[in-house]
Amino acid sequence: MSETRALTLSDVCRSFGPVQVLHDINLTLRPGEVHALIGENGAGKSTAMKIMSGYLEPTKGQVKLDEAPVRFASSQQAEAQGVVLIHQEFNLADQLSVEQNIFLGHEKRRGLFLDKGWMQAETRRLLDRLNCKVSPTARVRDISNADKQMVEIAKALSRRAQVLIMDEPTAVLTEREAEVLFEQVERLKAEGVAILFTSHKLDEVKRISDRITVLRDGHVVAQGMTTEFNEDQMAEAMVGRDVSSLYPVRSVAVSDEPALEVKGLNVPGYARDISFTLRKGEILGISGLIGSGRTEAMEGLTGLRTAQGDVRINGKSVTLRSPQQAQAAGLCYLTEDRKGRGLLLQKGMRENLTLQALPEFTNWLIDHKAEDAALTRAIADFDIRCPTRDVLVGNLSGGNQQKLLIAKIMLTEPDIVIIDEPTRGIDIGTKQQIYEFIHALSAAGKSIIVVSSEMQEVIGLADRVLVMRLGTIAGEVSGDDMTEDKIVRLAMGLGANRQEAI
Amino acid sequence: MTATETQPSRAAKSVNLKVxxxxxxxxxxVIVGAALNGNFLSAAxxxxxxxxSAFIGIIAVGMTFVITAGGLDLSVGSMAAFIAGLMILVMNAMLPAMGPGWPLVxxxxxxxxxxxxxxxxxxxxxxxxxxxxxxIVTLGTMGIYRSLVTWLADGGTLSLDFGMRSVIRPIYFDGILGISWPIIVFALVAIIGELVMRRAAFGRHAAAVGSxxxxxxxxxxxxxxxxMLTYVFLGIxxxxxxxxxxxxxxxxxxxxGVLWELEAIAAVIIGGTMLKGGFGRVWGTVIGVLxxxxxxxxxNLTDGVSPYLNGAIQGVIIILAVILQRDKKAES
Incomplete structure (x- = not known):
């Protein structure tokens, strides 16, 4: 491992269609240095990492390896040059052994047959170098997440990685497993590997990185040695922009009557002891990092996951074991996974629109006329723009799909709606429309929970915000306390006020 | 933008062809049959x-729902044999007590x-x-029912009591206005199936589940x-x-009932139902059976081609139907 390489992004821009997600990014990964890339969800971190590792090409600007411009046509080419990306969700074949995974696609042959002895010895050597005790013959599905991470790194090393890019490597690790990873990162650094990682855990960034780049909305907003930043300064750089005009102004006062009371909701493995009250006509925001259990808690509440807890709707105790029961009780959940769980992409708008409320349209047989009328109304009410009425939903744009999804849920006439990620992957104009729909619903007396990864969105929409962290409610902010700074601090476990952190 | 504009028109064209x-x-x-043999279009x-075709047809209507909901049932042929055996055994056993007649039927x-x-x-x-x-499940039950009927018949044949046969014969051979009962029942099952698939919440739900x-x-x-209901209906x-x-x-x-399951599945696929589920067409299945x-x-009626080639020709038709179906999937 005497060779070392430096990877540089120079004035890199990237657009997806009309949307530019990266603006003139400059950063350099130096041999023997750990570089942390931080930013909110959607700031452009993933895109930047994909460009570095050959999964995407920049629209403008250059990727340089040791000062020489390179063009990776694919991730394989990048790997051949020693640049390897480790995905957040592991890229391992569960049923194969550690050794088989490490040499997958690069098997060593001797004559017609595989040279198993050599590959096992080599695997042992790589794992020893990482101080990892796992057996080369163990099946990957039987080993821990930390070991899987090590196998990924060993795989990268077997490809002679000189630049290692890790997407949130500690997201799936426990603290102790993360410690092991950090030790190995130190070791690789000492060997001259250039390392980049992303993380939402600022304490971790402070501890193991040498240099930091902060992205916000696709721009580099801060860059420097880690010693120049404290955690507050990092959080400050990540958030903060003016989008006040995006959100409608609250027009109707919230009633004091509770619509939904949740006490001690437990969703095994994801969330515990969730308690809150939602008032009639209120918009309650739920914020927190991805993986903090927000979605799972809401799915548990609406019977989509096994959960226990005390739930009251309009003061009456209810049992919600299935989405059908929740719907009958006037509670509906609108999924964050529009394409995978929200809509049938191979079906038309009519079938999708009425799927959830089909009994309302059925009297022995489905009333096609009533369905058509409902579609006409939904297209008008929610401004769904479609080339023809019988277009397949998969061919609609994301924004129009989301509008259709909202229309579909509202057909069931719920009193309480939980909207998970109302505007993920949607352009700003449609976002604004959706915010207006949400406000109109609350003005019409519906009680709404908005779950979102975007801090500004919950702040702009909600009357109150609950912040989740590691499966529990870390705190609540309302009124003037609803600032990104406070929410980020709660979500990252820093305590809402600066003084508390010190 | 261009993608959204061109896609629907192309999809519509291929749907027409598929219909x-x-x-x-x-x-x-029908034209080929009539040209080759004058008796082809005779009422008889x-x-x-x-x-x-009524047996396979009635089963294939049920199979359409199972496949539309993303399932598959390989056991129907053996199941039919087992139920037939059971039905004969029960009637023979009750015969001394009830005597031959409609109550026993x-x-x-x-x-x-x-x-x-x-x-x-x-x-x-x-x-x-x-x-x-x-x-896996239906491969298992397929073997179980086949084995059970072989065991019940002790490797031979289970025969209905001779007296009962003449009582029960009209169910297959008689009918109303010259249309035999199996055809009437097949038609009813197909019409109800088509209505349920297109117009009832259950059909919509089955397609949603399969999709x-x-x-x-x-x-x-x-x-x-x-x-569950798709399998129960198929069983019924x-x-x-x-x-x-x-x-x-x-x-x-x-x-x-040997190979009935494959004929039923083939009819469903020829009719335009997607094998991976999400879209089903009962009238298509009826055409597939025909x-x-x-x-x-x-x-059987013509001399030119050996009837032993029946399976080969059917096989070609099934593969052609699947190729047509794949075109649609590739586009969307």
Whole structure:
């Protein structure tokens, strides 16, 4: 491992269609240095990492390896040059052994047959170098997440990685497993590997990185040695922009009557002891990092996951074991996974629109006329723009799909709606429309929970915000306390006020 | 933007072809049949073809729902043989007590319906509640029923009492206005099936479950109940088909219903239902059944091609149908 390489992004821009997600990014990964890339969800971190590792090409600007411009046509080419990306969700074949995974696609042959002895010895050597005790013959599905991470790194090393890019490597690790990873990162650094990682855990960034780049909305907003930043300064750089005009102004006062009371909701493995009250006509925001259990808690509440807890709707105790029961009780959940769980992409708008409320349209047989009328109304009410009425939903744009999804849920006439990620992957104009729909619903007396990864969105929409962290409610902010700074601090476990952190 | 504009028109064109394809094939077969043999269009031959296709047809209507909901049932042929055997055994056993006559026929019918419902329920239970692959479950039950009927018949044939045969014969051979009962029942099952698929919530739910069961679940559809019901309905229809079948020969043997499952599945696929689920067409299945039995009939009536090539020709048709189906998928 005497060779070392430096990877540089120079004035890199990237657009997806009309949307530019990266603006003139400059950063350099130096041999023997750990570089942390931080930013909110959607700031452009993933895109930047994909460009570095050959999964995407920049629209403008250059990727340089040791000062020489390179063009990776694919991730394989990048790997051949020693640049390897480790995905957040592991890229391992569960049923194969550690050794088989490490040499997958690069098997060593001797004559017609595989040279198993050599590959096992080599695997042992790589794992020893990482101080990892796992057996080369163990099946990957039987080993821990930390070991899987090590196998990924060993795989990268077997490809002679000189630049290692890790997407949130500690997201799936426990603290102790993360410690092991950090030790190995130190070791690789000492060997001259250039390392980049992303993380939402600022304490971790402070501890193991040498240099930091902060992205916000696709721009580099801060860059420097880690010693120049404290955690507050990092959080400050990540958030903060003016989008006040995006959100409608609250027009109707919230009633004091509770619509939904949740006490001690437990969703095994994801969330515990969730308690809150939602008032009639209120918009309650739920914020927190991805993986903090927000979605799972809401799915548990609406019977989509096994959960226990005390739930009251309009003061009456209810049992919600299935989405059908929740719907009958006037509670509906609108999924964050529009394409995978929200809509049938191979079906038309009519079938999708009425799927959830089909009994309302059925009297022995489905009333096609009533369905058509409902579609006409939904297209008008929610401004769904479609080339023809019988277009397949998969061919609609994301924004129009989301509008259709909202229309579909509202057909069931719920009193309480939980909207998970109302505007993920949607352009700003449609976002604004959706915010207006949400406000109109609350003005019409519906009680709404908005779950979102975007801090500004919950702040702009909600009357109150609950912040989740590691499966529990870390705190609540309302009124003037609803600032990104406070929410980020709660979500990252820093305590809402600066003084508390010190 | 261009993608959204061009896609629907192209999809519409291929849907038209997909709708017309099976009908055109059927029309061509009828013309070919009529040209090759003058007897082809005679009332006797048409009645014969339709009556014989009724068994597979009734089962295939049920199979359409199972496949539309993303499932599969390989056990229907063995199930039919087993139910036929059971029905004969029950009627023979009750004969001394009840004597030959319609009451005993109704007992036999009830046996077939109850056995079909239970068999469908068992398949559905193992697939939904126990979450075992439909292919594995029904491959297992296929072997079980086949073996049970062989055991019941002790390797030979289970025969209905001779006196009973003449009582039960009219169910297959008689009818109203010259249309035999199997054809009437097949038509009724097909019409009801078509209505349920297109116009009832159950058909819509089955298509939703087969298209994406997660979306269905998040849309408050009881996914397991829908899946279970498709297997139960199929079981019931196998019972109905058996009620039509037993009067024809008055016997059941280990070779009864062999390959019916494949013929039923083939008819469903030829009719334009997607094998991976999400879209089903009952009228298409009916056409698929007719295409398969017409090929058989034409080969039997003409001298040019050996009837032993029946399977080969059917195979080609099935593969052609799947190629057409794949075109649509690739586009979307």
């Amino acid at each position: 017309l394809g099976p009908i055109l094939a059927l029309v061509v077969l 031959n048409i009645t014969n073809v339709l009556s014989r 109704f007992v036999g019918m009830l046996t077939a319906m109850v056995a079909g419902t239970l068999a469908g329920f068992v398949n559905g239970f193992l697939i939904t509640t126990m979450r075992i692959e439909a292919f 994406n069961d997660q979306v269905a679940r998040y849309s408050s559809v009881n996914v397991n109940r829908v899946r 229809l196998v019972g109905v088909a058996t009620i039509m079948y037993v009067p024809r020969l008055g016997s059941a043997s280990p070779s009864t 295409i398969l039995s017409l090929i058989d009939n034409i080969l």
